[in-house]
Amino acid sequence: MAEDGIRLGEKKRQGIVLFEPGGPGSSRVRLRTLVTIRWIAVAGQAVALAAAHWGLGLPLPLVPSLLVVAVSVALNLLILEYRPRGLWLGDREAAVYLGYDLLQLAVLLALTGGLTNPFSILIMAPITVSASLLSRVSTLALAGLGLVCVTLLAVFYIPLSWDRLGLTFGPLYLWGLWASLVITILFIAAYVYSMASEASRMSAALRASDLALAREQQLSAVGALAAAAAHELGTPLGTIAVVAKELQNEVGKDSAWADDLRLLKEESDRCRDILAQLVARPDSDGGxxxxxxxxxxxxEAAATPYRSEGKKLLVACNPPTGQTDLDQPEVPRTAVLLQGLGLLLQNGLQFAESLVEVEISWDSETVVLIIHDDGPGFNPAVLERLGQPYVGEGRKRRNTASQPMGLGIFITHALLARTGARLLFGNHPEGGGIVEIRWDRATLEQSDQMATGNHD
Structure with missing residues (x-):
């Protein structure tokens, strides 16, 4: 099997839309959120200044410090006046907002003790928000700005009179604080961004999975509607055909209406043939x-859309030894099973050299489905990561026009898991990829109820 059997063009043909996390210009965060965070910061700064100056008796440059806080208040008021609160900011604009917050805090810290101020740890707040919501470029830019601010605060600041409280901070302690903040900024930016990016990719892949399933359900619904329409329209069309034939017999072949009546009869017959085909199509792949x-x-129904010339699909059934009276399991023809198995079969047919073999085994408790192709197989380096979205280099040899990202396997795993399936991926000793799907028989035979319940 291929690590991702859906090429980019095939994604579009199948109606699967990928939501690319981190795309340039995409909306990232609501303006109201940043404004609210800034109000909280302003309130905290004002309370901290008052507590330090009047509560602890530390002499502070109170007027410059309050002016710095007032700038943020004025900026928030201007934003509320001239910009809608529900506005969604793009990546760059949100980064500018957070960059201002970082610089404002750095200026306030420079006036109130620099890194010796216990609130200097808050300089990481804008960087953490950026790592959670914004792109890598914006996060790196804010992290770099934070490093510059921390370094400047270690050198240029107005010291506080900590000696009044019996506290002294030597140069070694100061530079230790600088080193800890630098390391924390780098770690938080990298770790939080990595976790947020993974969550975003997972969310995008789940949306793609739901879209694929919804498409299959829509197609099934259209087939059922077509069959119902054909049944309902069959009677009036038959009546039209009978009346047209009787009128032909009455007016005769030489009548001026003869050609029109013959055309009416032919077109009604043609409509009945079309409706008969619509009725037959759903029945041909399972109703x-x-x-x-x-x-x-x-x-067979799941593989039908993906069959290609020059590649064979062989299905072998292995009934249990000594239990010849135990029939092959009958399963519901649900969109979940059709789409999940169809993606695996598509993978095999796409990457196989000439043959895909499917082996079905069952007993009274278990059903096992094994799909083996004679293609290049999986890359061993990513086998243990299959099932995660956006895994690269899934095949040992890959068509350069294709860029597998693991989404096909992820969608397959998500869909079949709804039916109680357990999937294993590997390489056959004789070459080619191999996938084993295992169900509890009772669970598989009732998978229509499971899939519907989980999805809803």
Missing amino acids: SPFHRLPLEGLI
């Missing part, structure tokens, strides 16, 4: 979404 059929038939 309604909840129609039950043998697992072998479901595999």
Whole structure:
């Protein structure tokens, strides 16, 4: 199997839309959120200044410090006056807002003791917000600005009279604070960004999975509607055909209406043929979404859209030894099973040299499905990470036009997990990829109820 069987063009053909996390110009954060955070910061700064000056008796440059706080108050008031609160900011604009907050805090710290101020740790707050919400470039820029501010605060600041409280801070302690803040800024920026990016990719892949499933359900619903429409329209079309034929017999072949009546009869017959085809199409691949059929038939239906010339799909059934009376499991023809198995079969047919083999085994408790292709197989370096979205280099040899990202395997795993399946991926000793899917038989046969319940 391929690590991602859906090429970019095929994603579009199948209606799967990928939401690229971190895209330039995309909306990142609501303006109201940043304004609220700034109000909290302003209130905290004002309380801290008052507590230090009047509570602890530390002489502070109170007027310059309050002016710095007042600038943030004025800026927030201007934003509330001239910009809608519900506005979503782009990545760059949000980074500018956070950059101002970082610089304002740095100026305030420079006036109130620099790094010896216990609130100097708050300089990491804008960087943490950026790592959670903004792009890598914005986070790196804010982290760099934070490092510059921390370094300047270690050298240029108005010291506080800590000796009044019996406290002294030597140069070694000061530079230790500088080193700890630098390391923390780098660690927080990298770690939080990594976790937020992973969550964003997972969310995007889940949305793609839901879209793929919704598409399959829509197609099934359209097929059912077509069958119903054909049934309802069959009777009036038959009536039209009968009336047209009787009128032909009455007016005769030489009548001026003969050609029109013949055309009417031909077109009504043509409509009946079209409706007959619409009725036949859903039945040919299993009927309604909840129609039950043998697992072998479901595999054939799932593989039908992906069959290609020059590549064979062989399905072999292995009934349990000594239990010849135990029939092959009958499973519901749900969109979940069709889409999940279809993606795996598509992978095999896409990357196989000439053959994809499917082996079905079952007993009274378990159903096992093994898919093996004669293609290049999986790259061993990413086998243990399969099932995660956006995993690169899934195949040992890859078509340069294709850029697998693991999304196909992720969608497959997410869909089939709804039916109680357990998936294992590996490489066959004789070459090619191999996928084993294992169900509890009772769970698989009732998977229509599980998939519907989990999805809703």
